[in-house]
């Protein structure tokens with residue numbers, strides 16, 4: 001009955017009840033191809049694909065993407081949307097979804113302090129590369145790219161989050177990396193089982209073979225899900241004493257004690273209320289922030305590194321640009337804004353690689369549903385997302401879309417500067433600028449707060 005309210009939206013794949021379950025499995029194995037097929041087949045900009053236990057409405061026209069991005073949380077929920085692909089309540093903890101106050105902390109205090117903390121971040125980048133890549137040795141050697149970059153990113157992020165010396169503690173760092181991997185693995189396993197699996201297995205348990213199979217599966221699933229408890233225990237052991245010390249200092253000296261470190265622990269303490277002001281609660285927030293930061297940044301950097309080795313003609317112009325800017329402005333966060341070619345290269349690498357084939361998953365939570373500007377209505381409970389990858393590869397959005405053109409955005413910015421009043425849209429085509437046709441950071445109200453200006 002619920003699904004019938006989506007009848008007006010065309011389907012990619014089968015329409016039959018059982019056949020659409022099969023499509024749910026196909027999506028699991030072959031999601032990007034199904035999304036691309038829908039994108040090509042339905043130029044009106046909206047279609048749906050089957051998941052195990054629900055439809056997934058996909059929008060592809062940039063104006064619809066903007067409508068999704070601009071909708072308030074009480075209409076299209078970001079937090080409930082994440083639950084579709086990552087059951088955060090189950091595998092991380094309910095408070096993270098029900099009171100995501102740390103997103104506000106990141107959006108305000110963390111981003112405001114990036115300028116002030118830039119020297120520390122730069123120092124950690126230099127030290128981390130030196131130590132992890134053993135740069136003093138002159139011989140070439142092979143290293144696994146993503147794992148090595150993760151080690152650098154985890155360390156640099158934690159210089160900002162918890163400072164020295166903990167940001168160099170291997171047990172603490174690898175636990176943060178492992179936590180995210182465990183959470184994603186648990187999420188994949190949970191996603192294999194339709195939502196109704198648990199209650200159904202309870203109902204028919206003890207009597208049938210199916211039930212015994214289900215119980216066996218639950219036993220298989222269990223250890224993966226509980227591995228986050230192990231990560232949490234290590235985080236409590238390594239980070240807990242520092243957080244306890246900071247809570248004690250605040251109790252003793254008040255919120256603005258002299259020499260209070262300018263880091264994530266202090267920023268969280270400014271926003272945390274009631275039961276969130278405990279060691280375990282704060283440790284879980286820092287673990288979750290690491291989760292948001294490490295894998296996204298590591299994958300983005302690794303993709304850029306692979307693109308640099310694939311298209312090495314970009315290397316020298318970027319090096320020259322960096323040397324020129326640093327000679328004139330020094331190493332500051334503001335100086336990074338003058339590195340237009342590097343910025344363009346990173347944006348192009350993100351456009352072609354992205355983080356996934358869809359972005360901005362939202363759940364309709366308003367009882368009146370959600371209405372698009374063309375009149376299409378999604379009922380309460382529907383899930384919607386944007387066809388990010390297909391949008392990035394569409395010739396009507398980008399000239400020669402499949403071609404890696406590292407300096408395309410630098411050229412566009414130069415052309416724009418020559419013909420427009422720059423004060424109007426100074427950020428246009430910069431890496432931090434999101435749009436309906438550029439979605440590596442999402443767009444709109446929930447766009448990644450660390451990098452973006454929508």
Ligand code: HEM
Nearest residue numbers: 103106292293296297300360440441442443446447448450
């Ligand atoms: C290159 C690195 C990164 C990429 C590609 C990235 C990407 C994203 C994306 C796609 C979203 C969801 C947007 C949406 O659904 O509309 C997001 C949200 C978010 N990101 Fe990032 N991210 C990155 C780095 C970081 C870092 C370093 C942090 C934390 C220090 C962070 C914290 C967050 C938070 C808190 C949100 C949720 C915002 C909200 O609730 O409104 N991200 N990010």
